[in-house]
Amino acid sequence: MAWDWDFVREIMPTLIQGVKITILATILGSILAAIVGLGIALARRSENRFVSRSVGWFAEFIRGTPLLVQLYFIFYVLPDIGILLPPLVAGVIGLGLHYGTYTAEVYRAGIDNVPRGQWEAAKACNLNGRHTWTHIILPQAIPPMIPALANYFIAMFKETPLLSAITVLELMNQAKSVANTYYRYIEPMTLVGAFFLVISLCSVVLLRWLEHRYGRIER
Amino acid sequence: MPAPIIKVDAISKSFGAFKVLDGLSMQVMPGEKLALIGPSGSGKTTILRILMTLEKIDGGHIQVDGEQLYHMERNGQLLPADERHLAKMRQKIGMVFQLFNLFPHKCVMDNVTLAPMLTKGTPRAAAEKRAMELLDMVGLADKAKSMPAQLSGGQKQRVAIARALALSPKIMLFDEVTSALDPELVEEVLNVMRKLAAETDMTMLLVTHEMGFAHDFADRVLFFDRGRIVEEGKPDEIFRHPKQERTQGFLKKIIAAGHRV
Amino acid sequence: MPAPIIKVDAISKSFGAFKVLDGLSMQVMPGEKLALIGPSGSGKTTILRILMTLEKIDGGHIQVDGEQLYHMERNGQLLPADERHLAKMRQKIGMVFQLFNLFPHKCVMDNVTLAPMLTKGTPRAAAEKRAMELLDMVGLADKAKSMPAQLSGGQKQRVAIARALALSPKIMLFDEVTSALDPELVEEVLNVMRKLAAETDMTMLLVTHEMGFAHDFADRVLFFDRGRIVEEGKPDEIFRHPKQERTQGFLKKIIAAGHRV
């Protein structure tokens, strides 16, 4: 079986459709992961032992089990309790939740890196908890962790093919469908690989820039 | 005689097994300028941090401006203070730290206006006007738009003083505010504090190793050792004629190390 | 007169645009004890590191024990030395660092025996016997099984000396071996070095700010400034009657700072 350029040209539009969905899922998943991670990180710092413990175990559980199975679970089991999600939404929730447990660790490190003196100064200025978080701690904690967050979002991008298992027509699924229609696997799979490689390499450049831009905060 | 503005009554505080404060009591009059001196580890910082509610106490009582600090009276009973009570009490107290603790992501002006705007709801214009007065007072009116990272240590500390003053506390706590500064920058901060002492009737508690400054600045000096007040009195008494052996030993060592008294 | 064991010939070395050594030449006789002194940044460490092949040179030649250090002669031509030639030359030289650089994951004994066993194929038994002699010499026979983290700075430095000696180098380089130590630990290290100087005929190059020790220890003193040797001579000449203005100024400052000469 040799490489066939005509075939490549023919399937390209379909694959590009898939790329769009892949990127959309990554962006939505990243936003959700950024929010979920912050929620988990804050909950784990909660003074309420029960909250911090149970959120901690929940996050450990999510992080220790495969995203693929979690996706099946969200897509096929949740409807039994009346939660019926469209495939892309289910996929984004799966991605966001799963990667939220990773970004939570990034947030934790970022928050821990804000010196204790800042907390104390906030207290001495009589700021309440919410103001301390929103005006003092998070603005200092978040910029240095942007590169680490971006790193996870790139990793998430590479896991979007899993969404094909819950019928999201992303890049991998389109490629498989093309391959099944024509019984040719080499071109679609190689193209998928090339797409991923190109986008990853671009994002590495972006990452370097982010590291340069947000890597450190002057004190 | 007016009532004391701070009344510390037999408080104790331990870190793990280590007892830092051991049944400490003291009183501070309104407008009084108090210097806390003593060897390293004797608990000077700890008592300031307790007054600022940065540490909890294990036992005893503290009254600030006629109200319990760590307790609230409800139906004649003393209950542990809740966050609201603490927030109310903190309005009366400001603190300046050894390491400035400026907010590095905010410019000088925002450092000073942040707390009044958030905690008292002061409108921005009013907060900024007041901030400019304060910055002017500490001699930094021209740095309002600078970021903390662009300032020298002495300038940072003066901003920190302005920031604490912006909330118009009745009591100001200063913890070794010059000890992290290069020697040539110490004087500019001390000058601000002298001015402050002269111009306001704020109550001020000062922890310092600058014995000379403590002497000029304070109405009264407390000598701490191992979590207790070993000796207290007017600066002249303490520095020229200390009665306790511990105090004498401490001052001798300080002088040997080249500090001016 | 025997041939010099080290012959440095017009070497130069830059870091980026900054010229650290500038056409430096010097000679060291076998068995000589040499002290290198001079202000900070004058290139003392750099020349030691060059001799230990931790830095490359930009120009010039160095002969050690009759052979080129950074060059090899092949068919009458001088070629840049390859790794094998460097490894051979390094057998002649040992170095002790300011920060000890012990291997933290190996016990004292293993620190000392590692290099002989690996580089010379010394059997373990023989290596350990020799190590015990050396540890005994530096007064640490009882610490053979300790980990570096369990030792004081002075002990660590003595282990580092034993480790360097274990390879029986002809030349030993010491770079400010006491300057990272607490004052009370300095003497124990200096004692070991005195003993070493008295008991062996090893060539020793010593960079130090301990002028008193340099005076007692050295046969000859080189005064460095800005990558050049400004003055050299017997310790008495240099320390008591320095001819150059720079040397005089340097020694004056050192004495002012409380160092004994």
Add this chain to the structure above:
Amino acid sequence: MTQWSGYLGLILQGALVTIELTLMGSVLALIMAFLAGMGRVSRFFIVRALATTYIEFFRGTSIFVQLFWAYFVLPFAGLSLTPLQAGVLALGLNVGAYAAEVVRGAILSVGREQYEACTALNLGRWQGMRHVILPQALLVMLPTFGNNAIELLKATSVVSLISLADLTFQAQVVRSQTGSTLMPFLSVLIIYFALALIISWGVRTLERRMARGLDGVRV
């Protein structure tokens, strides 16, 4: 539900495959990590370039693409692998690329003075690496290796897409054969989590063992 216990047996068989994949994949990943990680700090340009290419390629393309490649495309190049071999190859190479960066980082985290001490003691490059640098670097790598191993465990779930009868795949089979969705997915989630806990416990134990008497190696 008499058959459930029988199907549980099927799932446990899948667990065995998953464990097998995880172990073999980890071994391959470990080998690749050291080869490529040390290759990245080699003084030979060719070695560095090879290692960098390997790392960027396998981190840049998605594990799926690699898996499909190993399974469907490699045979056309004359290399026909069993699903297990393809799975181990793709997982090992993929995770190995991530772990290689861990190895490199750990090697670089060992202070320059340790390298200089090696030179001063006339140890060869390899001798210094083997006896001085790597033993210290290993301790730094270990916790991250633990995370990598858990990532690998989770990644084994995607081999079900090349029809390897691992845990996730067996869950799918049991689901088709019994019509029950909740039971198979819930039980495999629990098994994955248990395996992840075992890995992190094992790594922590190993770390404590290795760190004994070594205070001061790190920080």
Add this chain to the structure above:
Amino acid sequence: SGAQSADDAKLEQLKQQGFARVAIANEPPYTAVAADGKVSGAAPDVAREIFKRLGVNDIVASISEYGAMIPGLQAGRFDVVTAGLFMKPERCAAVAYSEPVLCDAEAMLVKKGNPKGFKSYEDIAKDASATVGAPGGGTEEKLALNAGVPRDRVIVVPDGQSGLKMVQDGRIDAYSLPVLSINDLMKKANDPNLEVIAPVQGAPVYCDGAAFKKGDEALRDAYDVELAKMKKSGEFAKIIEPYGFSAKAAMSTTRDKLCAAK
């Protein structure tokens, strides 16, 4: 000829190793996996018997996605696919089929009462809001596409159980599989809110055959010989009819007819 001997070599090789690698689908009743993990079902049972007659003692069955079967065969991962892979001209070009083995019409699974009134794939194409699920790369996917259902309304569903679930949950309006597969799903689900439409109008009856790699025609021919014998002796019917398949249907058509069909 050289090719001939190479093909003979294939059978020899299978005999020697004692088993043939067979790809099956995770789809009862074409295939079934018992609680003890033993593979049965109509397709593997037939293949097992024929290989035994050919002197290959056993088959090693691996469950595979539909989409992965033909590439797997081409890549040499399996010796044969017996998975209800229906014969169609494109497939006949990609693999070497045996004579027909299992025949089945197409069916659709819909909500009770068939609310959208589907009778054929064309009906689905006409209703702009209707979606249909089908296995990726399967016959039903192609039938739907050929009937004019746009790509984005043909949902690729990984397996039967998922398809059933998606109909139950209202994610798709219809799920299409061969009649017997749908019946099996229905039986297991036992859900009164579902209904089967069988056969789908306008969809031909399809038959599968054992699919071999192109180039393994000699093995295929040997397989055909034994298959024919079994069909004649009635053993063939004995194996497949308990699963609900009709032996008569398989015997009334030929590979050549099915591969030529438009």
